[in-house]
Amino acid sequence: MSPLSLSLSSRRLTGGAVLLGLLGAALAALVLVDGWSGQSVARRPGAGGAPGGLRPVGTAASSRTGLRLLREAAAAGVATSYQGVQIVAWWGPHGTSTSVVQVWHERDRSILAQVTDMGSAPSAAAPQASAAGAQDPDGILGLSRQLLLLMPDNYQVTYAGRGSVDDRQAQIVDVLRPGGSLAARYWLDTATKLPLRRETFDSRARMISEDVFINLRIGAGGLHGMPVADVRGWSSRLDSAQIAGLRAQGWPVPPRLPGNLILIAAHQSATAAGPVIDLDYSDGLSLVSVFLQRGELPRALPGWREITLRGSAVYSTDPDSRSLAWSAHGFVYTVIAEAPAATVDQVVDSLPHDARPGFWGRIAKGMRRLASWANPFR
């Protein structure tokens, strides 16, 4: 072999090695960047933090992966025993609320929660007494099988990378609106698939709520001291025929509400004031409950404050306006919403309201009444 041929082969080998090195470096950089971005999302402060730099390409593969991860999380929420502490924060248009919740879940049983309020703004409240509650074994952090059936119809689900919550490795799944804005972000435990953290946002990228687990203990070992449930949901679930019967009797039961909210469940309960109908609407992520009762609100409602939504006077009990009540056309409406404020406004606006007649309208109405009273033939 001549020196010239040796020199040529050594150059080719060197060039190939350089090319392979460059490819390897690019691959390593890609992996590092991906891992760093996931970590950065997990470390981003929640309150007021607009979703930023992480924008995964919404490919079909990432959508499939995201949906699969959410379904696995919903299943894990039912099949896994755990105990932990959940921090729940909610930012509303008129204030915020924060709670610390002790959570116990026994496999295939209801989740039990003991709540201690941490205070609210603007009205700083002292910690309140705890209450124990029972929950459907169907989901945690809003991940239930029923809602996951609706979610793909209204949102795009994408896998967004990796992160961590409370020193637990997590996979991140984004839920995007059709316009591409972030509606919710989930952190799912890599080991157990349990949802560890959820953040929800309105259409203007402002955070609405943040729910995060801390001190999570997996397994039945952490269930010592679990309280006994002293509340339960309304068992009288209404089927479609019963709902149709209610409509025939004049109950206002819309099949859907603005914001692609579909009626997913209806329950009935009996009270001293008469029957109460609970109508639950969801788009897969938000959930709005409308409670109906026959009658009207009293003139004085201690503890409630009157606010105006889209020109309609309603009463609210929460600083974040999640609980709203009003009466119209012989029914009392109470709306409790886990939804963006704009959606709540649309829902309240779409339901019946008594129109304020104004001065001349009231005079005309009174004239008609006086005439009917004076009519001897009526």
Add this chain to the structure above:
Amino acid sequence: MSHLGQRLSALIDGELGHVERDRVLVHLVRCEPCRADAVALRTLKRRMSALGGAAADSALTHRLMGLALPADPLADTRATRGPGSFRPVMGSGSAAGPRELRPSRVVVAGCFAFLLVGLGAAAFAAGGGAAEPGPQVTPAVDVFMVQHEIMTGVVPVTRPRPAPSGRQGAVLHAP
């Protein structure tokens, strides 16, 4: 046979005493010409009375016309200067007319306004309230919140609220 003469007009005017009136009536029964005179006198008196009412109506019309005239202080002065004109009559009428009629107008207008305001107030009061007042219901929002939380799949949370109904837990064990 002497006829009634001046006593006939006294009878028509109701100026006779009982005794004299009886005598005159007895005469009228027997005397055809006096009965005719009595009928003529009554007819005349009736017509005169009618003419008097018409004159009063005319005066009232003139006063009302005087009210409609502009309140020009020189108008009365100019009217009194023309001895053959219509204004002196109108002037005296218009000068007294507004002072006589205004109080009645005010009373009528006041009564009308009072009725209008009263009817409006009654209509305003009757027009308030719901069309068909039903039973008054205070929502048991704490109970509803628990039910809602159960439906969301999120752990039920007790949030700070000022216990609006005081009925917390009223239907916690609803069927």
